[in-house]
Protein backbone atom coordinates (compact mmCIF):
# COMPACT_ATOMS: atom_id res chain seq x y z
CA UNK A 1 0.00 0.00 0.00
CA UNK A 2 1.34 3.37 -1.02
CA UNK A 3 2.14 5.72 1.87
CA UNK A 4 2.25 9.33 0.80
CA UNK A 5 4.14 11.41 3.30
CA UNK A 6 2.45 14.71 2.57
CA UNK A 7 0.92 16.59 5.42
CA UNK A 8 -2.84 16.32 5.20
CA UNK A 9 -5.69 18.40 6.60
CA UNK A 10 -9.46 18.05 6.76
CA UNK A 11 -12.51 19.08 8.72
CA UNK A 12 -13.27 16.19 11.06
CA UNK A 13 -16.67 17.26 12.31
CA UNK A 14 -19.88 17.24 10.24
CA UNK A 15 -20.37 20.22 7.97
CA UNK A 16 -22.94 22.61 9.37
CA UNK A 17 -23.47 24.98 12.24
CA UNK A 18 -22.55 23.72 15.70
CA UNK A 19 -20.86 24.73 18.95
CA UNK A 20 -17.43 23.86 17.64
CA UNK A 21 -15.83 22.33 14.57
CA UNK A 22 -12.57 20.44 14.51
CA UNK A 23 -9.97 20.62 11.77
CA UNK A 24 -7.33 17.94 11.88
CA UNK A 25 -3.84 18.21 10.41
CA UNK A 26 -1.44 15.25 10.27
CA UNK A 27 2.09 14.80 8.96
CA UNK A 28 5.68 16.00 9.28
CA UNK A 29 4.75 19.64 8.65
CA UNK A 30 1.54 19.68 10.68
CA UNK A 31 2.92 21.75 13.54
CA UNK A 32 4.73 24.13 11.23
CA UNK A 33 1.71 24.59 8.96
CA UNK A 34 -0.55 25.50 11.88
CA UNK A 35 1.98 27.74 13.62
CA UNK A 36 2.11 29.97 10.52
CA UNK A 37 -1.45 31.10 11.11
CA UNK A 38 -1.71 30.58 14.87
CA UNK A 39 -0.80 33.10 17.58
CA UNK A 40 -0.73 32.23 21.27
CA UNK A 41 1.16 32.99 24.47
CA UNK A 42 3.29 29.86 24.25
CA UNK A 43 4.71 28.92 20.89
CA UNK A 44 3.07 25.94 19.28
CA UNK A 45 6.39 24.46 18.17
CA UNK A 46 7.50 24.41 21.80
CA UNK A 47 4.31 23.03 23.25
CA UNK A 48 4.62 19.57 24.78
CA UNK A 49 2.59 16.67 23.43
CA UNK A 50 -1.05 16.09 24.40
CA UNK A 51 -1.50 19.69 25.46
CA UNK A 52 -4.04 22.26 24.35
CA UNK A 53 -3.49 25.94 24.00
CA UNK A 54 -5.83 28.86 23.45
CA UNK A 55 -4.96 31.30 20.69
CA UNK A 56 -5.99 33.12 17.55
CA UNK A 57 -5.96 32.21 13.89
CA UNK A 58 -4.64 35.25 12.10
CA UNK A 59 -4.03 35.71 8.40
CA UNK A 60 -2.36 38.80 6.89
CA UNK A 61 -2.91 40.64 10.16
CA UNK A 62 -6.62 39.88 10.29
CA UNK A 63 -8.26 37.78 13.02
CA UNK A 64 -10.09 34.78 11.59
CA UNK A 65 -11.19 33.07 14.82
CA UNK A 66 -10.27 32.37 18.42
CA UNK A 67 -9.49 28.69 18.78
CA UNK A 68 -8.11 25.91 20.94
CA UNK A 69 -5.28 23.95 19.42
CA UNK A 70 -4.37 20.47 20.66
CA UNK A 71 -1.02 18.96 19.82
CA UNK A 72 -0.06 15.31 19.53
CA UNK A 73 3.48 14.35 18.68
CA UNK A 74 4.46 11.27 16.69
CA UNK A 75 4.22 8.37 17.36
CA UNK A 76 1.72 8.95 20.18
CA UNK A 77 -1.13 10.20 18.03
CA UNK A 78 -4.08 8.72 16.18
CA UNK A 79 -2.20 8.50 12.88
CA UNK A 80 1.23 7.89 14.38
CA UNK A 81 2.40 11.21 12.89
CA UNK A 82 2.45 14.72 14.35
CA UNK A 83 -1.19 15.72 14.62
CA UNK A 84 -2.67 19.12 15.35
CA UNK A 85 -6.37 19.58 16.00
CA UNK A 86 -7.89 23.01 15.78
CA UNK A 87 -11.21 23.49 17.55
CA UNK A 88 -12.81 26.61 16.11
CA UNK A 89 -16.28 28.12 16.27
CA UNK A 90 -18.73 25.83 14.51
CA UNK A 91 -19.58 27.97 11.52
CA UNK A 92 -19.20 26.56 8.03
CA UNK A 93 -17.67 29.83 6.89
CA UNK A 94 -14.99 30.02 9.61
CA UNK A 95 -14.14 26.32 9.38
CA UNK A 96 -13.70 26.47 5.62
CA UNK A 97 -11.65 29.64 5.88
CA UNK A 98 -9.21 28.03 8.34
CA UNK A 99 -9.03 24.89 6.23
CA UNK A 100 -8.32 26.96 3.12
CA UNK A 101 -5.44 28.68 4.95
CA UNK A 102 -4.02 25.34 6.02
CA UNK A 103 -4.30 24.00 2.48
CA UNK A 104 -1.76 26.61 1.38
CA UNK A 105 0.79 24.43 3.20
CA UNK A 106 -0.87 21.02 3.20
CA UNK A 107 -3.05 18.75 1.08
CA UNK A 108 -6.73 17.92 1.62
CA UNK A 109 -6.99 14.44 3.14
CA UNK A 110 -8.67 11.69 1.12
CA UNK A 111 -11.67 10.00 2.78
CA UNK A 112 -10.43 7.75 5.56
CA UNK A 113 -6.83 8.82 5.07
CA UNK A 114 -6.17 9.57 8.76
CA UNK A 115 -7.29 6.04 9.64
CA UNK A 116 -5.37 4.61 6.70
CA UNK A 117 -2.22 6.22 8.08
CA UNK A 118 -3.02 4.86 11.53
CA UNK A 119 -3.07 1.39 9.95
CA UNK A 120 0.09 1.92 7.90
CA UNK A 121 1.88 3.11 11.02
CA UNK A 122 0.73 0.03 12.91
CA UNK A 123 -1.38 2.06 15.27
CA UNK A 124 -4.39 -0.14 14.54
CA UNK A 125 -5.04 -3.40 12.69
CA UNK A 126 -6.95 -3.61 9.44
CA UNK A 127 -10.10 -4.97 11.06
CA UNK A 128 -9.89 -2.20 13.63
CA UNK A 129 -9.50 0.39 10.88
CA UNK A 130 -12.61 -1.00 9.23
CA UNK A 131 -14.39 -0.80 12.55
CA UNK A 132 -13.76 2.94 12.67
CA UNK A 133 -16.00 3.30 9.62
CA UNK A 134 -18.59 1.03 11.19
CA UNK A 135 -18.48 2.98 14.43
CA UNK A 136 -19.18 6.21 12.59
CA UNK A 137 -22.05 4.60 10.71
CA UNK A 138 -23.53 2.63 13.59
CA UNK A 139 -27.25 3.35 13.70
CA UNK A 140 -28.37 1.01 16.47
CA UNK A 141 -27.17 -0.26 19.83
CA UNK A 142 -26.07 -3.66 18.49
CA UNK A 143 -24.22 -2.34 15.44
CA UNK A 144 -22.45 0.11 17.71
CA UNK A 145 -21.45 -2.69 20.07
CA UNK A 146 -20.21 -4.88 17.22
CA UNK A 147 -18.10 -2.06 15.82
CA UNK A 148 -16.75 -1.27 19.25
CA UNK A 149 -15.66 -4.86 19.85
CA UNK A 150 -14.01 -4.99 16.47
CA UNK A 151 -12.31 -1.71 17.20
CA UNK A 152 -10.93 -3.21 20.39
CA UNK A 153 -9.32 -5.86 18.23
CA UNK A 154 -11.48 -8.85 19.23
CA UNK A 155 -11.80 -10.06 15.66
CA UNK A 156 -8.09 -9.73 15.06
CA UNK A 157 -7.37 -11.79 18.18
CA UNK A 158 -9.82 -14.44 17.06
CA UNK A 159 -8.24 -14.68 13.63
CA UNK A 160 -4.74 -14.66 15.04
CA UNK A 161 -5.62 -17.64 17.21
CA UNK A 162 -6.76 -19.62 14.16
CA UNK A 163 -3.70 -18.47 12.23
CA UNK A 164 -1.34 -19.68 14.90
CA UNK A 165 -3.01 -23.11 14.88
CA UNK A 166 -2.55 -23.30 11.12
CA UNK A 167 1.01 -22.13 11.32
CA UNK A 168 1.87 -24.81 13.93
CA UNK A 169 0.64 -27.41 11.45
CA UNK A 170 2.58 -25.73 8.66
CA UNK A 171 5.73 -25.91 10.74
CA UNK A 172 5.32 -29.66 11.09
CA UNK A 173 4.73 -30.08 7.36
CA UNK A 174 7.64 -27.86 6.31
CA UNK A 175 9.98 -29.75 8.59
CA UNK A 176 8.85 -33.05 7.16
CA UNK A 177 9.33 -31.75 3.61
CA UNK A 178 12.68 -29.99 4.12
CA UNK A 179 14.40 -32.34 6.48
CA UNK A 180 13.20 -35.73 5.34
CA UNK A 181 16.50 -37.48 6.02
CA UNK A 182 16.75 -36.15 9.52
CA UNK A 183 15.41 -38.16 12.33
CA UNK A 184 12.27 -36.22 13.06
CA UNK A 185 9.00 -37.49 14.38
CA UNK A 186 6.75 -38.53 11.54
CA UNK A 187 3.51 -36.71 11.04
CA UNK A 188 0.45 -38.38 12.48
CA UNK A 189 -1.89 -38.01 9.52
CA UNK A 190 -5.13 -38.71 11.29
CA UNK A 191 -4.28 -36.31 14.13
CA UNK A 192 -3.50 -33.61 11.59
CA UNK A 193 -6.73 -34.27 9.71
CA UNK A 194 -8.62 -33.90 12.97
CA UNK A 195 -6.85 -30.64 13.80
CA UNK A 196 -7.62 -29.29 10.35
CA UNK A 197 -11.27 -30.27 10.60
CA UNK A 198 -11.44 -28.41 13.91
CA UNK A 199 -10.07 -25.34 12.21
CA UNK A 200 -12.67 -25.65 9.42
CA UNK A 201 -15.39 -25.85 12.06
CA UNK A 202 -14.03 -22.72 13.70
CA UNK A 203 -13.95 -20.90 10.39
CA UNK A 204 -17.49 -22.00 9.64
CA UNK A 205 -18.60 -20.53 12.96
CA UNK A 206 -16.88 -17.34 11.97
CA UNK A 207 -18.60 -17.28 8.57
CA UNK A 208 -21.93 -17.65 10.31
CA UNK A 209 -21.13 -14.63 12.48
CA UNK A 210 -20.45 -12.79 9.22
CA UNK A 211 -23.96 -13.41 7.96
CA UNK A 212 -25.23 -12.03 11.25
CA UNK A 213 -22.64 -9.26 11.20
CA UNK A 214 -23.97 -8.04 7.88
CA UNK A 215 -27.47 -8.04 9.30
CA UNK A 216 -26.24 -6.01 12.25
CA UNK A 217 -24.57 -3.50 10.00
CA UNK A 218 -26.83 -3.22 6.98
CA UNK A 219 -30.08 -4.23 8.63
CA UNK A 220 -32.41 -7.21 8.65
CA UNK A 221 -34.54 -7.17 5.51
CA UNK A 222 -38.16 -8.12 6.10
CA UNK A 223 -40.78 -8.05 3.36
CA UNK A 224 -44.55 -8.11 3.68
CA UNK A 225 -45.98 -10.30 0.95
CA UNK A 226 -49.36 -11.71 -0.04
CA UNK A 227 -52.45 -11.29 -2.17
CA UNK A 228 -53.93 -7.82 -2.70
CA UNK A 229 -56.03 -6.32 0.09
CA UNK A 230 -54.98 -8.70 2.90
CA UNK A 231 -53.57 -5.83 4.96
CA UNK A 232 -49.83 -5.76 4.18
CA UNK A 233 -49.69 -1.98 4.12
CA UNK A 234 -51.73 -1.83 7.32
CA UNK A 235 -49.17 -4.07 9.09
CA UNK A 236 -46.35 -1.99 7.59
CA UNK A 237 -47.89 1.17 9.05
CA UNK A 238 -48.43 -0.54 12.39
CA UNK A 239 -44.73 -1.50 12.54
CA UNK A 240 -43.72 2.08 11.75
CA UNK A 241 -46.38 3.60 13.98
CA UNK A 242 -47.24 6.08 11.19
CA UNK A 243 -49.56 6.13 8.20
CA UNK A 244 -46.66 5.77 5.78
CA UNK A 245 -48.33 3.52 3.21
CA UNK A 246 -51.67 4.22 1.56
CA UNK A 247 -54.33 1.83 2.82
CA UNK A 248 -57.62 1.43 0.96
CA UNK A 249 -60.20 -1.34 0.47
CA UNK A 250 -59.29 -1.36 -3.23
CA UNK A 251 -57.14 -4.41 -4.12
CA UNK A 252 -53.92 -3.36 -5.83
CA UNK A 253 -53.45 -0.16 -3.81
CA UNK A 254 -49.70 -0.60 -3.32
CA UNK A 255 -48.02 -0.47 -6.70
CA UNK A 256 -44.33 0.06 -5.98
CA UNK A 257 -42.64 -1.32 -2.90
CA UNK A 258 -41.93 0.92 0.09
CA UNK A 259 -38.89 0.66 2.33
CA UNK A 260 -38.66 2.02 5.86
CA UNK A 261 -36.28 1.43 8.72
CA UNK A 262 -37.19 0.57 12.30
CA UNK A 263 -35.12 -0.34 15.32
CA UNK A 264 -36.04 -3.57 17.07
CA UNK A 265 -34.23 -4.67 20.26
CA UNK A 266 -31.25 -2.66 19.11
CA UNK A 267 -31.32 -4.17 15.61
CA UNK A 268 -31.75 -2.19 12.44
CA UNK A 269 -34.70 -3.65 10.53
CA UNK A 270 -35.58 -2.68 6.96
CA UNK A 271 -39.25 -3.34 6.36
CA UNK A 272 -40.61 -3.60 2.81
CA UNK A 273 -44.26 -3.27 1.90
CA UNK A 274 -44.82 -4.84 -1.50
CA UNK A 275 -47.47 -4.86 -4.19
CA UNK A 276 -50.08 -7.62 -3.73
CA UNK A 277 -49.26 -10.66 -5.82
CA UNK A 278 -51.88 -11.55 -8.43
CA UNK A 279 -52.29 -12.14 -12.16
CA UNK A 280 -53.00 -8.82 -13.76
CA UNK A 281 -53.07 -7.14 -17.15
CA UNK A 282 -52.30 -3.76 -15.66
CA UNK A 283 -48.87 -2.81 -16.97
CA UNK A 284 -47.83 -0.73 -13.94
CA UNK A 285 -49.07 -3.32 -11.46
CA UNK A 286 -47.11 -5.98 -13.34
CA UNK A 287 -43.90 -4.03 -12.90
CA UNK A 288 -44.73 -3.57 -9.22
CA UNK A 289 -45.25 -7.32 -8.79
CA UNK A 290 -41.96 -8.06 -10.54
CA UNK A 291 -40.30 -5.71 -8.03
CA UNK A 292 -42.06 -7.50 -5.17
CA UNK A 293 -40.36 -10.71 -6.25
CA UNK A 294 -36.96 -8.99 -6.40
CA UNK A 295 -37.42 -7.76 -2.84
CA UNK A 296 -38.65 -11.16 -1.64
CA UNK A 297 -35.49 -12.83 -2.93
CA UNK A 298 -33.30 -10.37 -1.07
CA UNK A 299 -35.19 -10.66 2.22
CA UNK A 300 -33.88 -12.36 5.33
CA UNK A 301 -37.45 -13.08 6.33
CA UNK A 302 -40.76 -12.88 4.50
CA UNK A 303 -44.06 -12.20 6.22
CA UNK A 304 -46.71 -14.01 4.19
CA UNK A 305 -50.05 -12.39 4.94
CA UNK A 306 -53.52 -13.81 4.34
CA UNK A 307 -56.92 -12.56 5.43
CA UNK A 308 -58.87 -15.81 5.46
CA UNK A 309 -58.45 -17.38 2.10
CA UNK A 310 -55.55 -19.68 2.58
CA UNK A 311 -53.96 -18.89 -0.75
CA UNK A 312 -52.31 -22.30 -1.01
CA UNK A 313 -51.14 -21.50 -4.53
CA UNK A 314 -49.35 -18.33 -3.52
CA UNK A 315 -47.73 -19.98 -0.53
CA UNK A 316 -46.45 -22.76 -2.77
CA UNK A 317 -45.14 -20.28 -5.32
CA UNK A 318 -43.47 -18.34 -2.55
CA UNK A 319 -41.83 -21.35 -0.95
CA UNK A 320 -40.27 -22.12 -4.30
CA UNK A 321 -38.31 -18.89 -4.31
CA UNK A 322 -37.59 -18.53 -0.58
CA UNK A 323 -36.47 -21.06 1.97
CA UNK A 324 -39.73 -21.95 3.85
CA UNK A 325 -37.82 -21.48 7.11
CA UNK A 326 -37.66 -17.80 6.28
CA UNK A 327 -41.41 -17.48 5.84
CA UNK A 328 -43.54 -16.23 8.72
CA UNK A 329 -47.22 -17.00 8.07
CA UNK A 330 -49.71 -14.42 9.29
CA UNK A 331 -53.47 -14.31 9.38
CA UNK A 332 -54.54 -10.67 9.50
CA UNK A 333 -58.04 -9.30 10.19
CA UNK A 334 -58.40 -11.64 13.18
CA UNK A 335 -61.26 -9.41 14.32
CA UNK A 336 -63.42 -10.98 11.62
CA UNK A 337 -62.96 -14.56 12.88
CA UNK A 338 -64.44 -16.60 15.68
CA UNK A 339 -62.13 -18.00 18.37
CA UNK A 340 -62.66 -21.53 17.08
CA UNK A 341 -61.72 -20.50 13.58
CA UNK A 342 -58.60 -18.76 14.81
CA UNK A 343 -57.52 -21.93 16.62
CA UNK A 344 -57.52 -23.72 13.27
CA UNK A 345 -55.12 -21.18 11.81
CA UNK A 346 -52.89 -21.28 14.88
CA UNK A 347 -52.67 -25.06 14.50
CA UNK A 348 -51.59 -24.56 10.90
CA UNK A 349 -48.71 -22.39 12.09
CA UNK A 350 -50.19 -18.95 11.47
CA UNK A 351 -49.45 -15.94 13.65
CA UNK A 352 -52.69 -14.11 14.28
CA UNK A 353 -53.08 -10.35 14.19
CA UNK A 354 -55.50 -7.53 13.59
CA UNK A 355 -54.27 -4.08 12.67
CA UNK A 356 -57.70 -2.64 13.39
CA UNK A 357 -57.77 -4.01 16.95
CA UNK A 358 -53.98 -3.70 17.32
CA UNK A 359 -53.60 -7.30 18.46
CA UNK A 360 -50.80 -9.77 17.79
CA UNK A 361 -48.50 -7.15 16.31
CA UNK A 362 -45.97 -7.04 19.16
CA UNK A 363 -45.64 -10.83 19.02
CA UNK A 364 -45.23 -10.66 15.26
CA UNK A 365 -42.52 -8.04 15.61
CA UNK A 366 -40.55 -10.10 18.10
CA UNK A 367 -40.77 -13.21 15.91
CA UNK A 368 -38.79 -11.31 13.27
CA UNK A 369 -35.65 -11.66 15.35
CA UNK A 370 -36.01 -15.40 15.99
CA UNK A 371 -32.79 -17.23 15.05
CA UNK A 372 -31.14 -13.91 14.30
CA UNK A 373 -30.18 -12.49 17.66
CA UNK A 374 -26.48 -12.61 18.40
CA UNK A 375 -25.46 -13.46 21.91
CA UNK A 376 -23.38 -11.18 24.05
CA UNK A 377 -20.65 -13.88 24.16
CA UNK A 378 -20.49 -13.97 20.39
CA UNK A 379 -20.08 -10.21 20.21
CA UNK A 380 -17.37 -10.44 22.85
CA UNK A 381 -15.46 -12.93 20.73
CA UNK A 382 -15.51 -10.71 17.67
CA UNK A 383 -17.57 -11.21 14.55
CA UNK A 384 -17.10 -10.60 10.83
CA UNK A 385 -18.90 -7.51 9.66
CA UNK A 386 -18.23 -7.10 5.98
CA UNK A 387 -18.15 -9.05 2.74
CA UNK A 388 -14.37 -8.67 2.36
CA UNK A 389 -13.82 -10.49 5.63
CA UNK A 390 -16.46 -13.14 4.89
CA UNK A 391 -15.01 -13.87 1.43
CA UNK A 392 -11.53 -14.24 2.90
CA UNK A 393 -12.65 -16.64 5.63
CA UNK A 394 -14.60 -18.69 3.07
CA UNK A 395 -11.47 -18.86 0.95
CA UNK A 396 -9.42 -19.99 3.94
CA UNK A 397 -11.98 -22.66 4.85
CA UNK A 398 -11.97 -23.89 1.24
CA UNK A 399 -8.18 -24.20 1.24
CA UNK A 400 -8.16 -26.13 4.49
CA UNK A 401 -10.77 -28.54 3.16
CA UNK A 402 -8.45 -29.10 0.20
CA UNK A 403 -5.61 -29.72 2.63
CA UNK A 404 -7.71 -32.35 4.38
CA UNK A 405 -8.41 -34.05 1.03
CA UNK A 406 -4.74 -34.06 0.07
CA UNK A 407 -3.86 -35.65 3.41
CA UNK A 408 -6.63 -38.20 3.15
CA UNK A 409 -5.57 -39.13 -0.36
CA UNK A 410 -1.91 -38.99 0.66
CA UNK A 411 -1.03 -36.80 -2.29
CA UNK A 412 2.15 -35.62 -0.60
CA UNK A 413 2.82 -33.06 2.11
CA UNK A 414 3.79 -30.39 -0.45
CA UNK A 415 0.15 -30.20 -1.49
CA UNK A 416 -1.10 -29.94 2.06
CA UNK A 417 1.52 -27.32 2.88
CA UNK A 418 0.53 -25.32 -0.18
CA UNK A 419 -3.16 -25.37 0.73
CA UNK A 420 -2.41 -24.30 4.28
CA UNK A 421 -0.25 -21.47 3.01
CA UNK A 422 -3.20 -20.31 0.91
CA UNK A 423 -5.44 -20.49 3.96
CA UNK A 424 -2.99 -18.45 6.04
CA UNK A 425 -2.68 -15.80 3.33
CA UNK A 426 -6.44 -15.44 3.11
CA UNK A 427 -6.70 -14.94 6.87
CA UNK A 428 -3.70 -12.63 7.00
CA UNK A 429 -5.39 -10.53 4.36
CA UNK A 430 -8.23 -9.90 6.79
CA UNK A 431 -6.00 -8.47 9.46
CA UNK A 432 -3.72 -6.80 6.94
CA UNK A 433 -0.69 -8.91 7.74
CA UNK A 434 0.87 -10.70 4.81
CA UNK A 435 3.98 -12.55 5.81
CA UNK A 436 6.21 -15.16 4.29
CA UNK A 437 9.18 -15.57 6.61
CA UNK A 438 7.03 -16.06 9.68
CA UNK A 439 6.96 -19.79 9.30
CA UNK A 440 10.71 -20.15 8.93
CA UNK A 441 11.30 -17.94 11.94
CA UNK A 442 8.98 -20.07 13.94
CA UNK A 443 10.82 -23.26 12.95
CA UNK A 444 14.15 -21.91 14.12
CA UNK A 445 12.69 -20.47 17.25
CA UNK A 446 11.06 -23.71 18.36
CA UNK A 447 13.59 -26.23 17.11
CA UNK A 448 17.29 -26.51 17.16
CA UNK A 449 17.85 -28.00 13.71
CA UNK A 450 21.59 -28.54 13.83
CA UNK A 451 21.37 -30.79 16.81
Ligand SMILES: Nc1nc2c(ncn2[C@@H]2O[C@H](COP(=O)(O)OP(=O)(O)OP(=O)(O)O)[C@@H](O)[C@H]2O)c(=O)[nH]1
Pocket residue numbers: 227228229230231232233234235246247248249250251252253254255274275276277332333334335336353354355356357
Ligand atom coordinates in the same frame (compact mmCIF):
# COMPACT_ATOMS: atom_id res chain seq x y z
N1 LIG B 1 -61.29 -5.89 9.53
C1 LIG B 1 -60.04 -5.60 9.29
N2 LIG B 1 -59.70 -4.93 8.17
C2 LIG B 1 -58.41 -4.64 7.96
C3 LIG B 1 -57.39 -5.03 8.87
N3 LIG B 1 -56.20 -4.64 8.38
C4 LIG B 1 -56.45 -4.02 7.20
N4 LIG B 1 -57.79 -4.01 6.95
C5 LIG B 1 -58.43 -3.41 5.80
O1 LIG B 1 -58.13 -4.14 4.62
C6 LIG B 1 -58.08 -3.27 3.49
C7 LIG B 1 -56.77 -3.44 2.74
O2 LIG B 1 -55.69 -3.05 3.57
P1 LIG B 1 -54.26 -2.73 2.98
O3 LIG B 1 -53.35 -2.58 4.15
O4 LIG B 1 -54.33 -1.64 1.99
O5 LIG B 1 -53.97 -4.10 2.22
P2 LIG B 1 -52.74 -4.48 1.27
O6 LIG B 1 -52.46 -5.91 1.51
O7 LIG B 1 -51.63 -3.53 1.46
O8 LIG B 1 -53.38 -4.32 -0.17
P3 LIG B 1 -52.66 -4.04 -1.58
O9 LIG B 1 -51.74 -2.91 -1.41
O10 LIG B 1 -53.80 -3.73 -2.47
O11 LIG B 1 -51.99 -5.30 -1.97
C8 LIG B 1 -58.27 -1.87 4.03
O12 LIG B 1 -59.61 -1.48 3.83
C9 LIG B 1 -57.97 -2.00 5.51
O13 LIG B 1 -58.66 -1.07 6.32
C10 LIG B 1 -57.78 -5.74 10.06
O14 LIG B 1 -56.98 -6.12 10.92
N5 LIG B 1 -59.11 -5.99 10.21
Ligand SMILES: [Mg+2]
Pocket residue numbers: 232233234245246253254273274276
Ligand atom coordinates in the same frame (compact mmCIF):
# COMPACT_ATOMS: atom_id res chain seq x y z
MG1 LIG C 1 -50.72 -2.27 0.17
